[in-house]
Amino acid sequence: MLQDLNGRSQPEYLPLVREGGDEAAQRGRGRPRDEVARGRILTAALEILEEAGFANTTADAIAERAGASKATIYRWWPNKGAVLIEALREQVAQETPFPDTGDVARDIREQLSDFIALLTGRRGRIFKAFIAAAQSDAEFADAFRQVWIRPRREQAQALLRKHIVEGRLPADTDLEVVMDAIYGPIYFRLLAGHAPLTAEFAEGIATMALQALLNSGV
Amino acid sequence: MLQDLNGRSQPEYLPLVREGGDEAAQRGRGRPRDEVARGRILTAALEILEEAGFANTTADAIAERAGASKATIYRWWPNKGAVLIEALREQVAQETPFPDTGDVARDIREQLSDFIALLTGRRGRIFKAFIAAAQSDAEFADAFRQVWIRPRREQAQALLRKHIVEGRLPADTDLEVVMDAIYGPIYFRLLAGHAPLTAEFAEGIATMALQALLNSGV
Amino acid sequence: MLQDLNGRSQPEYLPLVREGGDEAAQRGRGRPRDEVARGRILTAALEILEEAGFANTTADAIAERAGASKATIYRWWPNKGAVLIEALREQVAQETPFPDTGDVARDIREQLSDFIALLTGRRGRIFKAFIAAAQSDAEFADAFRQVWIRPRREQAQALLRKHIVEGRLPADTDLEVVMDAIYGPIYFRLLAGHAPLTAEFAEGIATMALQALLNSGV
Amino acid sequence: MLQDLNGRSQPEYLPLVREGGDEAAQRGRGRPRDEVARGRILTAALEILEEAGFANTTADAIAERAGASKATIYRWWPNKGAVLIEALREQVAQETPFPDTGDVARDIREQLSDFIALLTGRRGRIFKAFIAAAQSDAEFADAFRQVWIRPRREQAQALLRKHIVEGRLPADTDLEVVMDAIYGPIYFRLLAGHAPLTAEFAEGIATMALQALLNSGV
DNA sequence: ATCTAATCGAGACGGTACGTCGAGTCTTCCC
DNA sequence: GGGAAGACTCGACGTACCGTCTCGATTAGAT
Numbered sequence: 001m002l003q004d005l006n007g008r009s010q011p012e013y014l015p016l017v018r019e020g021g022d023e024a025a026q027r028g029r030g031r032p033r034d035e036v037a038r039g040r041i042l043t044a045a046l047e048i049l050e051e052a053g054f055a056n057t058t059a060d061a062i063a064e065r066a067g068a069s070k071a072t073i074y075r076w077w078p079n080k081g082a083v084l085i086e087a088l089r090e091q092v093a094q095e096t097p098f099p100d101t102g103d104v105a106r107d108i109r110e111q112l113s114d115f116i117a118l119l120t121g122r123r124g125r126i127f128k129a130f131i132a133a134a135q136s137d138a139e140f141a142d143a144f145r146q147v148w149i150r151p152r153r154e155q156a157q158a159l160l161r162k163h164i165v166e167g168r169l170p171a172d173t174d175l176e177v178v179m180d181a182i183y184g185p186i187y188f189r190l191l192a193g194h195a196p197l198t199a200e201f202a203e204g205i206a207t208m209a210l211q212a213l214l215n216s217g218v
Numbered sequence: 219m220l221q222d223l224n225g226r227s228q229p230e231y232l233p234l235v236r237e238g239g240d241e242a243a244q245r246g247r248g249r250p251r252d253e254v255a256r257g258r259i260l261t262a263a264l265e266i267l268e269e270a271g272f273a274n275t276t277a278d279a280i281a282e283r284a285g286a287s288k289a290t291i292y293r294w295w296p297n298k299g300a301v302l303i304e305a306l307r308e309q310v311a312q313e314t315p316f317p318d319t320g321d322v323a324r325d326i327r328e329q330l331s332d333f334i335a336l337l338t339g340r341r342g343r344i345f346k347a348f349i350a351a352a353q354s355d356a357e358f359a360d361a362f363r364q365v366w367i368r369p370r371r372e373q374a375q376a377l378l379r380k381h382i383v384e385g386r387l388p389a390d391t392d393l394e395v396v397m398d399a400i401y402g403p404i405y406f407r408l409l410a411g412h413a414p415l416t417a418e419f420a421e422g423i424a425t426m427a428l429q430a431l432l433n434s435g436v
Numbered sequence: 437m438l439q440d441l442n443g444r445s446q447p448e449y450l451p452l453v454r455e456g457g458d459e460a461a462q463r464g465r466g467r468p469r470d471e472v473a474r475g476r477i478l479t480a481a482l483e484i485l486e487e488a489g490f491a492n493t494t495a496d497a498i499a500e501r502a503g504a505s506k507a508t509i510y511r512w513w514p515n516k517g518a519v520l521i522e523a524l525r526e527q528v529a530q531e532t533p534f535p536d537t538g539d540v541a542r543d544i545r546e547q548l549s550d551f552i553a554l555l556t557g558r559r560g561r562i563f564k565a566f567i568a569a570a571q572s573d574a575e576f577a578d579a580f581r582q583v584w585i586r587p588r589r590e591q592a593q594a595l596l597r598k599h600i601v602e603g604r605l606p607a608d609t610d611l612e613v614v615m616d617a618i619y620g621p622i623y624f625r626l627l628a629g630h631a632p633l634t635a636e637f638a639e640g641i642a643t644m645a646l647q648a649l650l651n652s653g654v
Numbered sequence: 655m656l657q658d659l660n661g662r663s664q665p666e667y668l669p670l671v672r673e674g675g676d677e678a679a680q681r682g683r684g685r686p687r688d689e690v691a692r693g694r695i696l697t698a699a700l701e702i703l704e705e706a707g708f709a710n711t712t713a714d715a716i717a718e719r720a721g722a723s724k725a726t727i728y729r730w731w732p733n734k735g736a737v738l739i740e741a742l743r744e745q746v747a748q749e750t751p752f753p754d755t756g757d758v759a760r761d762i763r764e765q766l767s768d769f770i771a772l773l774t775g776r777r778g779r780i781f782k783a784f785i786a787a788a789q790s791d792a793e794f795a796d797a798f799r800q801v802w803i804r805p806r807r808e809q810a811q812a813l814l815r816k817h818i819v820e821g822r823l824p825a826d827t828d829l830e831v832v833m834d835a836i837y838g839p840i841y842f843r844l845l846a847g848h849a850p851l852t853a854e855f856a857e858g859i860a861t862m863a864l865q866a867l868l869n870s871g872v
Numbered sequence: 873a874t875c876t877a878a879t880c881g882a883g884a885c886g887g888t889a890c891g892t893c894g895a896g897t898c899t900t901c902c903c
Numbered sequence: 904g905g906g907a908a909g910a911c912t913c914g915a916c917g918t919a920c921c922g923t924c925t926c927g928a929t930t931a932g933a934t
Contacts, residue, residue, distance in 0.1 A: 030878020031930045037880075053354035058920060069881040074922060131409050132353035135346045136271040141411055149412050176413060177403075177422035184403030185395075191349050191409060193359055194367050195394060204395035212426040215433035248909030249899040255911080276889060287912045292891060466883030467925040473885075489790040494915055505886040510917060512884095564789045567845050571786035572707040577847055585848050612849060613839075613858035621831075621838030627785050627845065629795055630803050631830060640831035644866040651869035684904025685903080691906075712894060723907040728896060 033076070040066040041073055042087040049084060050122055054129040057084070081133065085143040088130060091123065092148055098155055104163045105210050111156060112182060112202040119190050120197050128190060153179050169213055182209045251294070258284040259291060260305040267302060268340055272347040275302070299351065303361040306348060309341065310366055316373055322381045323428050329374060330400060330420040337408050338415050346408060371397050387431055400427045469512070476502040477509060478523040485520060486558055490565040493520065517569065521579040524566060527559065528584055534591055540599045541646050547592060548618060548638040555626050556633050564626060589615050605649055618645045687730070694720040695727055696741040703738060704776050708783040711738070735787065739797040742784060745777065746802055752809055758817045759864050765810060766836060766856040773844050774851050782844060807833050823867055836863045 044066035048057045059080050063070045077083045095118075099110040119127060127148070134141035156179060163169045185205045189197050262283035266275045277298050281288045295301045317328040337345065345366070352359035374397060381387040403423050407415050480501035484493045495516050499506045513519045531554075535546040555563060563584070570577035592615060599605045621641050625633050698720035702711045713734050717724045731737045749772075753764045773781060781802070788795035810833060817823045839859050843851050 028878065029876070029932055031880075031932095032878080034880065034930095055354045059922075060920070063881090067881085069883080070922080071882085071924080072880065075879080079922075128353045132350040134411070135350035135409065136273050145410065145412050149410055153412070174422055177419065177426065180403040180406055180413070180419075181399065181423060181426050184406030185398040186402070187406045187410070188398055188402030191353065192363065192367050192405070193352075194363050194371065195398070201395065201398075204392055205399060208395065208399050208430040209426070211433055212429040215429055246909080247901060247907065249901095249911075251910065252899090277891080278889070281912095285912095287914090288891080289893080289913080290911060293910075297891075464883080465881070465927065467885080469884065470925090491790050495917080496915070499886090503886085505888095506917080507887080507919085508885060515917080516915095568786040568789035570847070571782045571845065572709045581846065581848050585846055589848070610858055613855065613862065616839035616842055616849070616855075617835070617859060617862050620840070620842030621834035623842045623846070624834055624838030627789065628799065628803055628841070629788070630799050630807070631834070637831065637834075640828055641835060644831065644835050644863070647869055648862040648865040651865055686905080688906070713896075714894075717907090721907085723909080724896080725898080725908085726906060729905080733896075 034072075037066065037068050037072055038076065041068050041083060042090055044068075045083045046087045046091065046126060049087075049129050050125045053125075054133055057129075081137060081140050081143075084130070084133075085140065085147065088126065088144070089147045091126065092151075098159055100159060100162075104160075104168050104213070105206075107159055107163070108182060108209060109203065109206045112186065112206050113199055115183070115186060116197050116199060116202045119186065124190060124197075131187070131191060156183075173213060178209065178213065181212070182206065252290075255284065255286050255290060256294065259286050259301060260308055263301045264305045264309060264344060267305075267347050268343045271343075272351055299355065299358055302348070302351075303358065303365065306344065306361070307365045309344065310369075316377055318377060318380075322378075322386050322431070323424075325377060325381070326400060326427060327421065327424045330404065330424050331417060333401070333404060334415050334417065334420045337404065342408060342415075349405075349409060371401075374401075391431060396427065396431065399430070400424065470508075473502065473504050473508060474512070477504050477519060478526055480504075481519045482523045482527060482562060485523075485565050486561045489561075490569055517573065517576055520566070520569075521576065521583065524562065524580070525583045527562065528587075534595055536595060536598075540596075540604050540649070541642075543595060543599070544618060544645060545639065545642045548622065548642050549635060551619070551622060552633050552635065552638045555622065560626060560633075567623070567627060592619075609649060614645065614649065617648075618642065688726075691720070691722050691726055692730065695722050695737060696744055698722075699737045700741045700745065700780060703741075703783050704779045707779070708787055711783075735791060735794050735797075738784070738787075739794065739801065742780065742798070743801050745780065746805075752813055754813060754816075758814075758822050758867070759860075761813055761817070762836060762863060763857065763860045766840065766860050767853060769837070769840060770851050770853065770856045773840065778844060778851075785841070785845060827867060832863065832867065835866075836860065 041062060045057065045062045048061050048065060052061070057080070059070050059073060062068075062080075062083065063073060073080075073083060077086065096114075099107060099114070101107055101110070118124070130140070130144045130148075134144050157175045160169065160173070160175055160178065164171060164173055182205055186197065186202070189195055189201065195201070259280060263275065263280045266279050266283060270279075275298070277288050277291055280286075280298075280301065281291055291298075291301060295304065314332075317325060317332070319325055319328070336342070348358070348362045348366075352362045375393045378387060378391070378393055378396065382389060382391055400423055404415065404420070407413055407419065413419070477498060481493060481498045484497050484501060488497075493516065495506050495509055498504075498516075498519065499509055509516075509519060513522065532550075535543060535550070537543055537546070554560070566576065566580045566584075570580045593611045596605065596609070596611055596614065600607060600609055618641060622633065622638070625631055625637065631637070695716060699711065699716045702715050702719060706715075711734070713724050713727060716722075716734075716737065717727060727734075727737060731740065750768075753761060753768070755761055755764070772778070784794070784798045784802075788798050811829045814823060814827070814829055814832065818825060818827055836859060840851065840856070843849055843855065849855070
């Protein structure tokens with residue numbers, strides 16, 4: 001979590017996946033949780049993260065923008081980082097799936113092009129901030145991998161695996177390496193910022209990967 | 219700088235490159251700067267950064283370990299981040315140059331293999347911490363790019379350019395893209411941590427890149 | 437304030453007189469101020485002032501002894517000096533009124549004797565410290581005069597004025613001068629320390645003053 | 655000394671009375687002490703003390719105004735306070751002696767009037783600052799008493815003792831009490847500042863003291 | 873129609889690190 | 904060897920953010 005940045009650890013938080021079904025069943029006697037406030041807090045957290053960066057995303061700032069109180073935040077999340085992780089999860093949930101065109105080259109090109117579009121939009125700053133925070137916080141790192149990295153990789157790998165099964169890619173293709181070979185360069189430019197994230201760059205990376213993949217048997 | 223993390227900015231600090239030549243000429247009248255203390259501060263800063271992460275690298279901790287006083291730190295560096303940037307510069311200065319074997323495949327394989335050895339050693343944590351800090355601090359980002367990313371890229375590109383000139387690589391090779399294609403995946407695993415940084419991985423990335431580079435003309 | 441000692445000024449702090457009446461009315465919405473902590477801070481401040489003198493009365497020491505945090509101190513008082521001024525006020529509030537025996541000589545003798553008893557007790561050090569601090573800090577000086585000097589003088593003058601009205605003292609007695617003539621010598625010994633503050637001294641001063649007052653018309 | 659204000663003590667400094675005679679005898683081998691620098695330091699110290707008060711009389715400020723270096727100050731004086739004490743001594747040495755008119759009333763009146771003139775001039779601030787500093791520093795207190803208070807009292811007492819011997823004052827007059835009775839009120843107004851130090855006030859105090867002294871036998 | 877319990881906004885609390893400043897010491901060069 | 908310059912250690916200053924807490928005010932379900 002974020003306060004690991006301050007030297008403390010809080011590994012016990014398991015971000016609950018919110019079910020929509022039997023919510024009435026688990027409702028106690030008192031005043032129920034204010035779902036509107038929850039939404040405002042998550043939205044405010046992401047907004048400030050985008051605008052001001054990770055370090056200025058203070059609990060006070062989130063509370064003030066959300067019109068909520070800090071106690072409300074800390075009643076439902078164990079620390080500042082957990083709020084952001086959950087906010088990330090909500091964002092990611094709105095993500096569109098990968099294209100499945102039946103054509104290896106088109107699949108990869110569109111994946112990378114879509115991904116660059118995503119990162120150059122508002123979300124880019126959020127992902128940057130998350131990867132940054134993950135470097136000094138194990139829980140943050142776990143969350144980012146579980147919520148974003150892993151599902152994306154699995155979806156993308158499943159797509160490529162289909163191409164292998166159907167003979168359009170060599171059978172011995174190491175999908176883990178391929179994933180990193182096509183996404184790694186993009187994350188790298190995002191984080192190091194030494195060169196811009198353009199469509200041409202996506203095209204270049206896709207071309208290189210495809211050359212390697214399709215010519216490997218030659 | 220680091221205190222950008224606290225919302226202030228201090229862009230006026232220009233980390234002086236220390237020349238060894240005419241130091242006597244520019245020496246003033248008073249007690250000269252204690253170069254030993256300077257070294258101890260930079261060493262302590264990097265040590266703590268490695269051991270405890272960025273957030274626990276407090277000015278007090280650096281001062282205590284260096285046997286220096288906080289005032290001395292703040293006399294010479296405008297803030298905590300500037301100390302770390304200069305410490306990074308000193309580290310990087312000790313870096314060995316790239317291998318130049320005359321063989322494209324061997325050059326790339328050794329580059330990546332050496333790089334992974336570097337990142338999995340003590341320095342890995344330092345680079346992670348820097349990239350993380352760079353995400354919320356423009357000055358940090360600049361420093362990291364100027365001190366580490368750019369010189370490395372230029373050296374590596376010069377090497378590949380030689381292979382182009384001597385006909386071992388296609389003339390239309392986009393070196394910028396190639397750089398990101400081979401280094402990006404490694405930085406990505408370093409930062410996202412979804413899979414280990416092994417020699418096999420370096421080998422896999424190198425192989426893919428070489429297939430793309432050498433087969434592109436086919 | 438104290439930091440005037442450091443060259444800054446902060447004249448905007450108006451030490452609120454705490455009324456006991458409609459406290460519920462003026463209570464805001466949040467957690468109310470912790471009056472126990474306030475008391476502990478003021479007590480700790482005075483204790484340390486007595487024990488260690490003004491210069492060792494650091495904000496950290498006050499916070500530690502009071503079991504409070506420095507932030508709490510600085511939330512309620514603009515600086516260290518303001519804490520001490522308020523602490524002085526609380527002390528002074530517990531002061532017993534002047535004796536009123538109907539006899540001029542007895543009134544003056546008892547006033548001075550009580551005052552010397554006060555100054556030679558724990559409070560003596562506090563008053564010394566305050567007068568000292570007041571020399572380099574206008575706000576401190578104001579506070580000391582308003583909180584301690586002025587009310588005491590007015591009470592004592594009122595008492596003597598009664599003796600004038602009832603004919604036991606000459607009608608043209610200059611009460612301001614008389615006040616300084618009887619209290620000045622005692623403060624002088626307190627501050628200059630060239631001779632001890634004994635009951636005999638109080639007696640001597642009282643005797644001189646009474647001779648002057650009662651014989652002036654002869 | 656002053657650094658008692660910071661909790662340290664340094665009681666070993668014995669302010670040497672500077673003799674003018676055999677200076678050559680005690681001169682060592684190296685460059686002799688720069689008497690001009692010494693004078694500039696003492697002058698600067700008093701000037702800053704007058705202008706900016708005790709707290710702003712920093713060692714750096716004295717050094718800068720004197721065109722001297724801090725090392726020079728600390729070579730000859732053990733701490734900041736010792737500089738000021740010696741500066742005070744030089745000032746006091748220029749003081750004129752008490753008037754001796756042969757008339758008790760005139761002597762006292764002129765003493766007090768001269769004293770008020772002294773305190774309302776540039777020296778007033780200096781004496782205030784000294785008494786203030788003495789409250790938290792035993793060495794300062796000693797110095798102030800020895801250099802200023804005691805000699806003045808002895809001179810003034812000697813004068814009054816002559817009046818006793820010559821029968822103009824009662825034989826049982828307690829001179830210690832009389833001294834405090836006439837000087838105490840003036841110091842009190844100087845330090846507490848509740849009322850101005852005027853010639854009328856000096857007159858009032860003198861009148862009261864004379865009534866007490868001259869009528870005590872009645 | 874209360875009563876009860878959990879929630880809410882507000883904001884004070886203890887703690888920790890920040891970057892600044894003054895005291896007094898030390899180290900270099902110059903005279 | 905003394906002096907100017909100025910770097911050094913130490914420790915207090917006042918500020919900001921974290922995560923906890925305690926208020927009065929709300930808002931349900933239970934009685």
